[in-house]
Amino acid sequence: MYKEKIPKTTIYRLAIYLRTLEKIFREHRTFISSQEMGTLCGIDSAQVRKDLSYFGQFGEVGRGYSVKNLMDNLKKILKLYRRRWKVALAGVGHLGTALLSYRGFREAGFEISCAFDPDPKKIGKAIQNAKIYPPYKIEEIVSKEKIKIGIIAVPGDFAQDVAERMVSAGVRALLNFAPVKLNLPSGITVKNVDLSTELISLPFYLK
């Protein structure tokens, strides 16, 4: 409904705010100002207030935001409240294996429940809770498990095909680590992860 009007960058920043609030919460803090949120997140405090204003009035005059309250609200907005999302992973190479072992996903409310790789030595094994299947099983397993979120960690040449097959089986949002632009039907959300961008911004600070 209102979703079309909210910038994607706002949603991404809500995720940053949530991660920061979780940290603050573990340190037993109860209130935080938009200024401090901004500083901790590296985001202008006016931007913090604008992003949150799309979803309601969360601050209390003179006290700022209740950490617990804002955290719960952000979880509700981001659909992470009292639920766990199943995720399908394509590609169990080094990156895929690293992602399967990454505890942060589980802590954030996600579980990679199945993985796909053509390597016969990997098929049938399980890493964490994810059983590894051959790629021709993508449609069957993804639709049977009603999975809506996929991670693409295959080489660039295979990414488009694998993504299309996930989408045909019901996946509606993809995290794409392959260095290619995916062409998918409208209504499918794709988030490209480009690790180079992170590295590129470092030399600026060097003498």
Add this chain to the structure above:
Amino acid sequence: MYKEKIPKTTIYRLAIYLRTLEKIFREHRTFISSQEMGTLCGIDSAQVRKDLSYFGQFGEVGRGYSVKNLMDNLKKILKLYRRRWKVALAGVGHLGTALLSYRGFREAGFEISCAFDPDPKKIGKAIQNAKIYPPYKIEEIVSKEKIKIGIIAVPGDFAQDVAERMVSAGVRALLNFAPVKLNLPSGITVKNVDLSTELISLPFYLK
């Protein structure tokens, strides 16, 4: 000099603009408007203009930005023009191995030239151009090769120690994949990569 006044988020966005311009350039486009840049990068066009305005006047009235000219200028600002940065990597597990094989770093002007891992089976081998050394060699190799940029891909418990040793050997900027906050002297730039944040923003778009 002026560096203190420029928001870190601006520098990060310059990296996003550069990656987008490189793509546009490969498609033989010659000019681009701030509106189109904004759309392609998922960033408000007023923000694009503000970010660039810190560094000069790059647009041409009625034509927008010359792709080649803006690309070269951003490379100069980000210190990526006509030079290649050597990078030291700590941790040759699955993630570290994936990073060593990641072509995007090389294309962006970086070369992981040495790596560190305690596993005797890995020490002495090389992946791409990076020879693998035991961790006690960090100080020796990093200072000998005059490396200013480090990547931390070790388990959380080891990240602080490894980061300190890289810094003592001359590293001034770090890309940190470990899920811990590093405490380092001021003047050291740390960019934390939190893959969960990318994933967290996806469910919002699901029905």
